[in-house]
Amino acid sequence: MATLVAVIAMLAVGCSDTSTGGSAPETPGTTAPSTTATPEPTTAEPTSEPPPEPTVPESTQPRQVKPSINLATAPVGGGSDQAAVRQCAQANWLAGAIPPGTTVTLGxxxxEPGNIFKLSQSSCPNGHRKCSGFVWxxxxRTQxxxxxxxxxxxxxxxKTVSxxxxxxxxxxxxxxxRSVQAAAKKQGSQVGVSPVELPSKTPTPTPTLSPEPTKTVETPTGG
Incomplete structure (x- = not known):
C-alpha cells in the first residue's frame, strides 16, 4: 500500500513539470539573440518652389533709325568783325526754331573761292568753339x-569770300x-570774310660782283 502511494506521487510530480508549457530553462552563459528593426526608407518631400526654367536669350530688336537729311550749305549768318589777314568768322543758326528731338550736326x-583764304582755327581766340562737329x-540754337x-x-x-x-x-x-530743310533753303550761307591788300613782295636785288683786277706778269730781260 505504501509502495502504491509513492508511485502515484512520483507520477503527479512528472505531470506537473510537462503541463506548465513554460519555455526550457536557459543554459547558463548564453543570451538570446536580439532582433534589430530595419529602418524604413525615407523619401524627400517635394518643395513648394518650381524648378528653375531654362534661360533663353532675349531676341535683339533692330535699332530704330531716325530720319535724316544732308545739307550742302547750312543756314548760317554772321561773319568777321573787321577785315584783316587773320580773321575769326562767327556763324549763327538762321532757320528759326529747331523741333524737339531734332539735331543739326555741322560737318x-x-x-568760296578757295584761293584767297585758307582755314586756320588758330586765328580764333581760345574758348571760341569751332563749327565743324558742333551740334545745334x-x-x-542761339549759340x-x-x-x-x-x-x-x-x-x-x-569781294567777300563765303x-x-x-x-x-x-x-x-x-x-x-522736311520743315527744317524748307526753312534752311530760304536762308543759305550768309557768313563771309573780306580780304585786304597784302603787301607786294619786292624781289631782293642780286648783288653785282665787280671783276677782279688783272695782274701783269713781268718778263725778265737778259742784259
Whole structure:
C-alpha cells in the first residue's frame, strides 16, 4: 500500500513539470539573440518652389533709325568783325526754331573761292568753339560757332569770300526734317570774310660782283 502511494506521487510530480508549457530553462552563459528593426526608407518631400526654367536669350530688336537729311550749305549768318589777314568768322543758326528731338550736326567747312583764304582755327581766340562737329538743337540754337581763316593771296576783285558749312539734320519724324530743310533753303550761307591788300613782295636785288683786277706778269730781260 505504501509502495502504491509513492508511485502515484512520483507520477503527479512528472505531470506537473510537462503541463506548465513554460519555455526550457536557459543554459547558463548564453543570451538570446536580439532582433534589430530595419529602418524604413525615407523619401524627400517635394518643395513648394518650381524648378528653375531654362534661360533663353532675349531676341535683339533692330535699332530704330531716325530720319535724316544732308545739307550742302547750312543756314548760317554772321561773319568777321573787321577785315584783316587773320580773321575769326562767327556763324549763327538762321532757320528759326529747331523741333524737339531734332539735331543739326555741322560737318566740313570750305571757302568760296578757295584761293584767297585758307582755314586756320588758330586765328580764333581760345574758348571760341569751332563749327565743324558742333551740334545745334532746340535748347542751344542761339549759340554761335566760329571759323578761323588766314589770307594767303590778294583778290582780283573786292569781294567777300563765303564760308560754307555742310550739315546733317536728324529728326524724330520725317515731317520735322522736311520743315527744317524748307526753312534752311530760304536762308543759305550768309557768313563771309573780306580780304585786304597784302603787301607786294619786292624781289631782293642780286648783288653785282665787280671783276677782279688783272695782274701783269713781268718778263725778265737778259742784259
Amino acid at each position: 566740313s567747312v570750305h571757302l 538743337k532746340a535748347s542751344n 554761335p560757332c566760329y571759323v578761323g581763316v588766314v589770307q594767303v593771296a590778294n583778290s582780283d576783285e573786292d 564760308v560754307v558749312i555742310k550739315a546733317r539734320i536728324t529728326c524724330a519724324t520725317k515731317q520735322d526734317c
